[in-house]
Amino acid sequence: METFTQAKSHRNAIYNALEQVRDRSLELFDQVDFKTFCHQAHDEFSPVGWHLGHIAFTEGLWILEHLKGIPPLYPQYRKLFAADILPKAERQNLPPTDEILDYLHEIRSAVLEYLEIAPIEQQSRLWWWLIQHECQHSETISLILQLQQLQTLPDYPLVSSTPNQEVLPEMIEVPAGEFIMGSDTNPQDNARPSHRVYLNHYWIDRYPVTCGQYREFIEAGGYQTRQWWSKAGWEWLQNNPVAKPLYWSENPAWDNHPVYGVSWYEAEAYANFVGKRLPTEAEWEKAARWNPILEKSTVYPWGDDFPNSSHGNFDTRVGQTTPVNSYPAGESHYGAYDLLGNVWEWTASWFSPYPNFEAFPYRGYSEVYFDDQHRVLRGGSWATRPQALSSSWRNWYYPHLRQIFAGFRCAKN
Numbered sequence: 001m002e003t004f005t006q007a008k009s010h011r012n013a014i015y016n017a018l019e020q021v022r023d024r025s026l027e028l029f030d031q032v033d034f035k036t037f038c039h040q041a042h043d044e045f046s047p048v049g050w051h052l053g054h055i056a057f058t059e060g061l062w063i064l065e066h067l068k069g070i071p072p073l074y075p076q077y078r079k080l081f082a083a084d085i086l087p088k089a090e091r092q093n094l095p096p097t098d099e100i101l102d103y104l105h106e107i108r109s110a111v112l113e114y115l116e117i118a119p120i121e122q123q124s125r126l127w128w129w130l131i132q133h134e135c136q137h138s139e140t141i142s143l144i145l146q147l148q149q150l151q152t153l154p155d156y157p158l159v160s161s162t163p164n165q166e167v168l169p170e171m172i173e174v175p176a177g178e179f180i181m182g183s184d185t186n187p188q189d190n191a192r193p194s195h196r197v198y199l200n201h202y203w204i205d206r207y208p209v210t211c212g213q214y215r216e217f218i219e220a221g222g223y224q225t226r227q228w229w230s231k232a233g234w235e236w237l238q239n240n241p242v243a244k245p246l247y248w249s250e251n252p253a254w255d256n257h258p259v260y261g262v263s264w265y266e267a268e269a270y271a272n273f274v275g276k277r278l279p280t281e282a283e284w285e286k287a288a289r290w291n292p293i294l295e296k297s298t299v300y301p302w303g304d305d306f307p308n309s310s311h312g313n314f315d316t317r318v319g320q321t322t323p324v325n326s327y328p329a330g331e332s333h334y335g336a337y338d339l340l341g342n343v344w345e346w347t348a349s350w351f352s353p354y355p356n357f358e359a360f361p362y363r364g365y366s367e368v369y370f371d372d373q374h375r376v377l378r379g380g381s382w383a384t385r386p387q388a389l390s391s392s393w394r395n396w397y398y399p400h401l402r403q404i405f406a407g408f409r410c411a412k413n
């Protein structure tokens, strides 16, 4: 049983997280005109304005309807802002921005009022899940905005150039043995429960693959050489004839930044080119949180302290990638860098349930994606909120998607 004081500080923690995440979401809209607000930049993604409405809808649904038990405050918005009613292409006729901002605000006021009296000891997981839900849509908003910017610019907008030090493709050795994968405290259903996993001895890159390293693949004719590609990858490439990542700059100041804007197939082809492979998600996770001395998994690579700006590049603070060796304080127990933040990392694994998986808060959240069509990404990007960062977090997308902020690192036996 939590004491009264514990409950109060828990309530405060939820309040602070709700408000901090909301401030960051709204900031993303500072420069957004109504045309950008309603524009669908890509088939796979709804307009940014839709995401904003969906954030309010989801908060009302789970906190007010589900936990508090009241009828919807804005029943007229369900059809538009629920995730499973309209096809993505029919989400472009949006109410004016101010109306959606009012919607967000009204829902939030009712939610904060309820938070004062809610039995949060029993509801804690759903509150934190909801906070992370906004975090995820916030990242999607960032990537759609970047995508729209890209459609009007000739080259990737490099904000500031950083001194170009070459980063060597060093690898870290991880001895064979068990580690604890997954978490019993992460609100995400797909990250639970924790369980022991035995891995053979392997090597994993200390850093994500850099643009400088990837340039060698391009210059060696990697995109024209069948040998590096799997059957599915080559087929994808023939149907989508690309010859460089989606987010790419010829500026050599970018050489020590992680490559990103690549599909899973491009990551796989590069790994073959250098005689390596993509890590499984278990290999990624062990390198990202197992402390071999204390024989325990930590929440983050550096331990259990909540992420701050010395640990990595996230929370849209920098607004773009950073050199892969910029954050020594974020190093993992085995010495890997840049695991959380900067760019998501494709892994070799299909998205599938851990043993004893239980859906939460609804089957459509993770379970319907256990379909051997989605690849797992680990880590987080420069646009991921710290409330949604952890070494046990699993993200998933179709392998052909390049619009997400995803790069990769390699492994070998």
Ligand code: AVJ
Pocket (backbone or CB within 6 Å): 083, 133, 136, 137, 140, 365, 395, 396, 397
């Ligand atoms: C896990 C990021 C792929 O954005 O579609 C948000 C997360 N699920 N609302 C997505 C999600 C429901 C999901 N991703």
Ligand code: FE
Pocket (backbone or CB within 6 Å): 054, 058, 083, 133, 137
């Ligand atoms: Fe959602």
